[in-house]
Amino acid sequence: MRRLFVLGALYLAQGLPFGFFTQALPVKMREAGVSLELIGLSSLLALPWALKFVLAPTLDRARSRRAWIVPLQAVSVVGLLLLSFAPDDAWALVLAAFFATNLFAAAQDVATDGLAVDVLSREERGLGNGVQVAGYRVGMIVGGGVLLVAMGQLGWSATLRLLALGLTITTLPVLFLREPPRVARPSTTSLASLTEATRRPGVATWLTLLLVYKLGGALATSMLRPMLVDRGLGVAEVGVLLGEVGFGAGLVGALVGGALMKPLGRGRALASFAALQAVGLAGYAWLAAHPDTALLHVLVGAEHLFAGMATAALFTCMMDACRADHAATDYTLQACAVVAATGGGAAVAGFLAQA
Secondary structure (H helix, E strand, O other): OHHHHHHHHHHHHHHHHHHHHHHHHHHHHHHOOOOHHHHHHHHHHHHHHHHHHHOHHHHHOOOOOHHHHHHHHHHHHHHHHHHOOOOOOOHHHHHHHHHHHHHHHHHHHHHHHHHHHHHOOHHHHHHHHHHHHHHHHHHHHHHHHHHHHHHHHHOHHHHHHHHHHHHHHHHHHHHHOOOOOOOOOOOOOHHHHHHHHHOOOOHHHHHHHHHHHHHHHHHHHOOHHHHHHHOOOOHHHHHHHHHHHHHHHHHHHHHHHHHHHHHHOHHHHHHHHHHHHHHHHHHHHHHHHOOOHHHHHHHHHHHHHHHHHHHHHHHHHHHHOOOHHHHHHHHHHHHHHHHHHHHHHHHHHHHHHHO
């Protein structure tokens, strides 16, 4: 249980700034009159998440995952505190700061993913990934929903300081985790390690499946927040909708999806949960043409529920595809495919919505 708690806290720590960047910031930008094109393109500031595979071989050679996690979190906290003193309309500075925060968070994610593969057995991975996705979704909803409400009440600077405090608290548990012994690997170039990882049998097909699995969801959900603003919902209303309905449904979905991995099996769970998520996403298209406040709550809940289930199943299969002595590299390579699909879909979605 201690291992699951530590991993849940670390993934929550990742979700906090990423949720604020992807969910709260678009609402703030739209309210300030920023165009949908720029809002969509701002998602490209998450590029470090798509390129973090470059760092993975270096972290795999380290004897300790914690030796990377704690300093990276500390740098992110300091950066957010400094940003809290900047004007809230200095968009160039704000976006540059979030690019740096994404860079540090992406590196921390590599170390955390490696730690998760190190400490979880195959039998534990379903539940472990349920906790992982639940923790990350808690962070996403708190960062993008609860902090959005706080921003409407407390202002920009105070909200950034709350975000920094959240990162500090969620980093503390890893200080007390006893890591399994790891043997330092011989020094090799990142290119050599990545080439070896991509040449394994079946990897190209699996990475293609990951891209397709996540692309549709990104196209459908990235413009949801601006759509809600355009429909007349205020900042606080959007925050309540995502922070309460989305939070509860996503949390339940992740835990249910993780628990169902063992009885359903990997392949059946992936296919079933993807079909359910497609139904939830189709509801957003219908809602755009038929505004209905009551139905909006149902659709947000259903989409978050099914997305949590699908993501838990996908991450479990990604862990299964990792080699024990290359865990960070193998997992990160797969995660980058997921981020590339998500970021690319979000960037294109802004232009499709504006058309």
